[in-house]
Amino acid sequence: MGLGLRWYHFVLWAGFIAIMALMPEFVSKGTLRTIIFANFLAIFAISWDVLSGRTGYISFGHPFLIGIGAYTTAILTKRFDVPVEYAIPTAVIMTMVGGTIMFLPALRIKGSYFALVSLAFMELIYQLVQVIRPDLTGGTRGMSGLVTLTRGAVNGYYLSVTLMIIVALCMWLLMRTRLGTALSAIGMNEESVKGSGLSPTKLKLFAFMTSAFVAGLGGAFYVHYLGSIAPRALFDINFVFTIIVATLIGGASTIVGPMFGAFFLTFLLEYLRPYLPGAERYLIYGIIALLLYMYQPKGLYHIVMTQLDRFKKRADDD
Amino acid sequence: MLEIIIQGILLSGLYALIAVGFTLIFSVGRVLNLAYGSYIMVAGYIYFYFSQLLGLPPIAGLLLAGILGSCMGLLKYNLIVKPLKGDHIAVEISTLILAVVLQSTVILFFGNSAKILLPIIPGVIHIGNATVTFNVLAATVASWLILIGLYLFIKKTHIGRAMMAVSMDAKGASISGVDIDKINMITWGISGFLGAIAGVFFASYTQLSPTMWVAPLIIAIAIVIVGGIGSIIGTLVVAHIIGFMEIISVALISPQLRGVFTMLLIILVLVIRPKGLFGREEL
Numbered sequence: 001m002g003l004g005l006r007w008y009h010f011v012l013w014a015g016f017i018a019i020m021a022l023m024p025e026f027v028s029k030g031t032l033r034t035i036i037f038a039n040f041l042a043i044f045a046i047s048w049d050v051l052s053g054r055t056g057y058i059s060f061g062h063p064f065l066i067g068i069g070a071y072t073t074a075i076l077t078k079r080f081d082v083p084v085e086y087a088i089p090t091a092v093i094m095t096m097v098g099g100t101i102m103f104l105p106a107l108r109i110k111g112s113y114f115a116l117v118s119l120a121f122m123e124l125i126y127q128l129v130q131v132i133r134p135d136l137t138g139g140t141r142g143m144s145g146l147v148t149l150t151r152g153a154v155n156g157y158y159l160s161v162t163l164m165i166i167v168a169l170c171m172w173l174l175m176r177t178r179l180g181t182a183l184s185a186i187g188m189n190e191e192s193v194k195g196s197g198l199s200p201t202k203l204k205l206f207a208f209m210t211s212a213f214v215a216g217l218g219g220a221f222y223v224h225y226l227g228s229i230a231p232r233a234l235f236d237i238n239f240v241f242t243i244i245v246a247t248l249i250g251g252a253s254t255i256v257g258p259m260f261g262a263f264f265l266t267f268l269l270e271y272l273r274p275y276l277p278g279a280e281r282y283l284i285y286g287i288i289a290l291l292l293y294m295y296q297p298k299g300l301y302h303i304v305m306t307q308l309d310r311f312k313k314r315a316d317d318d
Numbered sequence: 319m320l321e322i323i324i325q326g327i328l329l330s331g332l333y334a335l336i337a338v339g340f341t342l343i344f345s346v347g348r349v350l351n352l353a354y355g356s357y358i359m360v361a362g363y364i365y366f367y368f369s370q371l372l373g374l375p376p377i378a379g380l381l382l383a384g385i386l387g388s389c390m391g392l393l394k395y396n397l398i399v400k401p402l403k404g405d406h407i408a409v410e411i412s413t414l415i416l417a418v419v420l421q422s423t424v425i426l427f428f429g430n431s432a433k434i435l436l437p438i439i440p441g442v443i444h445i446g447n448a449t450v451t452f453n454v455l456a457a458t459v460a461s462w463l464i465l466i467g468l469y470l471f472i473k474k475t476h477i478g479r480a481m482m483a484v485s486m487d488a489k490g491a492s493i494s495g496v497d498i499d500k501i502n503m504i505t506w507g508i509s510g511f512l513g514a515i516a517g518v519f520f521a522s523y524t525q526l527s528p529t530m531w532v533a534p535l536i537i538a539i540a541i542v543i544v545g546g547i548g549s550i551i552g553t554l555v556v557a558h559i560i561g562f563m564e565i566i567s568v569a570l571i572s573p574q575l576r577g578v579f580t581m582l583l584i585i586l587v588l589v590i591r592p593k594g595l596f597g598r599e600e601l
Contacts, residue, residue, distance in 0.1 A: 112349075117589075127576075131574040244414070290416060293411065294398070
């Protein structure tokens, strides 16, 4: 298939899936709940990575996409009594429409300017959600008492981990195809992509749609896990910050990196909780993120890989 | 009607003051300093600490906030922007992280709850049926003075012209003997100072809270994008467009729609005319 898969890829993925499947046997319910959040953060980070890590179109407004997915399914199930199995696919489609809207500015602008437009998108939807039809969206206070898909930590864990692994595996495979390479090429030099006879517009549209698909899926399941939705928590610059930092710490444009970045950061925040209960935790979190990012912008994935290479080389020399 | 005009002029003056430091960095250094909003927040808290908790006179608090803001700018340039060597995306992301770090630092010291800042200059004046506080009036006057001063500084002085040269073509300026590093340092220093002064006025206009940096940052971004790179006049004009748009939408449509038109304006301008209304050809 030209995916360049080796035996150890299968072993690593199988090992990872096995560990995640056995996790509830070993850890407490509290830890499971933390892992659930890490799983959702991983999905959002992967979604960000597909778009921004690959194509270089930095999105500061990813909650725009996640929010469309979350709000669509919340409104459909709560206000119109639509069953979840129809509401979630509709939410994903709506998010992809949202992704297309976000794609339009990317036709003309890039770099810093695109990043700012995406931020403007997020602020726009944040304010619109509160004003337009508050009877549907719940206005400033949001909605609560939504349908939840699972009961208990273990079931919630299995649902989120399954979703996360499917998303991660699909995106990982997708990014190993020629399509994934072409998306990376857009991040490096859009002109030469055009020069090699590919259409950057189509490729970008594909990246936006894929990212929106994942974001919508994650957002919809997340809202049905939480059972509530609030605009201030969702369209928040701290949320953007968490997604971006998870991706970058893990290693952008690797899919596996953001996944581990999300776990690393969620657990870092959890372990800081006994010492710093409130928002001060973000101080330590931010400083670690900043130092790591300044030291190695390619993230932990890259650091691990270079160490492995060095190790291999040393083994070969002996 | 009179009230809308007066409120519009006052708010626009404040917005111009907020945006001008951001414009400066964006024009000269070509980087988006997403931690610009945190100058505004941190300066508000510095002023609060010195003048309200320690009881120094307001003008001393204002100056101290400005000087510390300027130091923050220099530190930021030397520790973050310079090591990243002009990688714009990396600067944006690291300044965003820095903004969140500063936000949590402020929470650590001052707590999460909002604080009311006493007016810098107390008192009100009635013009027609509009009530104008001296505080906001002072912000507007300060804003105009600072903008005129900055305009003259950039047009008339040697350093100002060098800044303009760097903003147009860094390489060309460097060949002509301009020390780009020094110019960048000066720009970050001035920008920090202006951001801090704007912050004190903005904090006394709204209130102090650790998350107050997002709104002014977005306003600054909007003004710079719509106004265009390297144009102080553009900043001034667009600050008035956005200020009036907000006041009119609050007065005539709905207070909740305050920011919506600003966001729509950013998206529209970036899509239709990416170089901004007054900017040079760019991108």
